[in-house]
C-alpha cells in the first residue's frame with residue numbers, strides 16, 4: 001500500500017469533515033464544479049470522492065438532480081441506533097473472551113479520559129471518545145467481517161453521535177452508560193456485556209427520531 005492516500009481520499013476526508021461539523025448541513029446540495037474550484041482538483045477526483053461518501057451513507061445521489069448531504073428522517077435515526085446496537089452488542093459479547101490485557105488497558109484508558117472530559121464538560125471531546133470507545137470494542141472482538149461492517153458505518157455513527165449529543169442537557173449520563181460495559185467485558189461476563197450494549201443506543205435513537213418528527217411537523 002502506498003504511504004500517501006490518493007487525492008480522492010483526501011478530498012473525501014475534507015468533505016466528510018465539513019458534513020460532520022455541519023459546515024455542509026443536512027440536505028445541502030454538493031455541486032461538483034464548486035468543489036473542483038474549491039480544492040483545485042479534477043471533476044473525476046471530486047466525483048470519486050463523492051462516491052466514497054455515498055458508500056459511507058453521508059451523501060445521496062438523486063438522478064437528474066445531483067448529490068446531496070443525506071437528510072435524517074425519524075426512521076433513519078431508529079435504523080442507525082438499532083443497527084449500532086446489534087453490531088456493538090455482538091462485539092462486546094465476543095470481546096469478553098477475546099480482549100487481550102493490553103486491549104483491556106486501552107479500553108479503561110478511553111473510559112478514564114471520558115470521565116475527565118465529562119468533568120470538564122467538553123462535549124466535543126466526549127463525542128470523539130464515545131466513538132473511539134465503541135470502535136475499540138469492535139477491534140477487541142477480533143472479527144474481521146464485523147470490523148469491516150462497522151467501518152462502513154463509521155461516518156454515519158459519527159453523524160448519529162453528533163446529532164444526539166445536543167439532546168442531552170449535560171454529560172452526566174456518559175460514564176454510567178459506558179462503565180458497566182467495560183466492567184462486564186473485564187469480568188468476562190459475555191451475556192451482560194451483550195445485554196448492556198444491545199440497549200446502549202436505543203434511547204438516543206428514540207429521542208432523535210422524536211426530535212426530528214417534532215421539527216418536521218412545525
Ligand SMILES: [Zn+2]
Nearest residue numbers: 130134178200
Ligand atoms: Zn456510547
